[in-house]
Amino acid sequence: MSTLNDAVVFRGRLNLILGATAFTISSAGSVLLHIVLALAIYGETGSGLVTAIFISLQWLPVFIVILYRSDWDFGMEPRKRWYLLDIISALLTLLIIPFVGEGNYIAIVLLLLLRGLFDHVSRITKTVIAPYIFPKEKLSYYASFMQSGYHVGIAMAAIAGVFLVSSVSLETAVLFDAVTFLVSAFLVYLIRNISEDKFPESGRKRPIGQRCTDYFSSLKSDPRLFFCCMLPPLTAAFFQGTYSVLQPIYPGEQFALGSSAVSASYVMASIAIVLGSSLFAVFCKYSRIFEREFSGVLLVALVGSLLACGSYLASVYTGSAIACAVFFIIMVFLFEFVWMLGYSGIVTLSPKNRVGSVFAITFAVGCFFGSSTALVTGALLDMFNNNFVYTVSIFMTVYGVLILVSYALYRRWSYSVDRAQLSRASAG
Secondary structure, three states: OHHHHHHHHHHHHHHHHHHHHHHHHHHHHHHHHHHHHHHHHHHHHOOHHHHHHHHHOOOHHHHHHHHHOOOOOOOOOHHHHHHHHHHHHHHHHHOOHHHHOOOOHHHHHHHHHHHHHHHHHHHHHHHHOHHHHOOHHHHHHHHHHHHHHHHHHHHHHHHHHHHHOOOOOHHHHHHHHHHHHHHHHHHHHOOOOOOOOOOOOOOOOOOHHHHHHHHHHHHHHOHHHHHHHHHHHHHHHHHHHHHHHHOOOHHHHHHOOOHHHHHHHHHHHHHHHHHHHHHHHHHHHHHOHHHOOOHHHHHHHHHHHHHHHHHHHHHHHOOOHHHHHHHHHHHHHHHHHHHHHHHHHHHHHOOOOOHHHHHHHHHHHHHHHHHHHHHHHHHHHHHOOOOHHHHHHHHHHHHHHHHHHHHHHHHHHHHHHHHHHHHHHHHO
């Protein structure tokens, strides 16, 4: 028995290494292409809104995916689905090359939008697969750590961008991105399931209305899950959705810095995200926060949000590039920590066989609002003539209100659930 357990633990660790590495490599290629293309579009148009439209399209496909299906907890075995999706993404990426020479950015963006449909199904699959490739007692820790692979890939791409963004061609970035998807597919192919539970081979695809009803039912029956599901969409929309637009614009407009500074901002964001997700994984392992009173989760979320808002405002208010960089790193670290808190809560608290569906819908909502805030950010920058303080102040005020509303709703629903349970106990 001990030998069998040791084998399961070893295989789980190996799966983690393979999965995290695959996630890292594929995200690195995609982010490098994203940086090169964003700079090219802003250089061509000089418009914050047009640049924001391109950035928003990176997130919009997941919303389209959810309209088709969110319950990916059955059907094709997730390991197979993951590596096949990576292969399809590689092929779609290669189709971009003929349009690069023509400078046809519209065709390139549309192809990336199509590829995004497969990318986001793959992103959902990475969550669905977790209970089947990781030991149950380490599920939240390993799932958080694998999620960190995405952010490590962002960091690698950003660091490469500092040295390459001014010299690397768009065609080279496209080829590199395609290769990373193929390498990722090979690594995922080497992963093996360790769970005794078999992945459901079939299931009835339900209409979007019924899936949303089940989703809200799950959230309403467990107020803790509701609060956790609010954190990824809110943080992604109001932090990542806004600073993603500022990154290719702010360094040049505010401090008259060049493209290397833009890439440096991606490096700083990536370092902060990796630190936030990695330290959260360690924090989750040792604090076992979801095994304690939920007040601990609430405290971390609210304090982290407050500090993130303050840091974001400080980063655009200061007139010093160095101080801006410091506050920016702190903001991204805190936002990522809060995002990971919500993500781990979804993995831990979602009903069995609904983890993928709950995450998919939550992630889709986040991407939709991320796309929306990106567009509004670009429009406000054009409207206020790149007044970054006004723009960020508006978003941080709205975020603060919404996080407090989420907390109030949690308290109300928690009270209702406790009363219902007490009534059933009394009736029994």
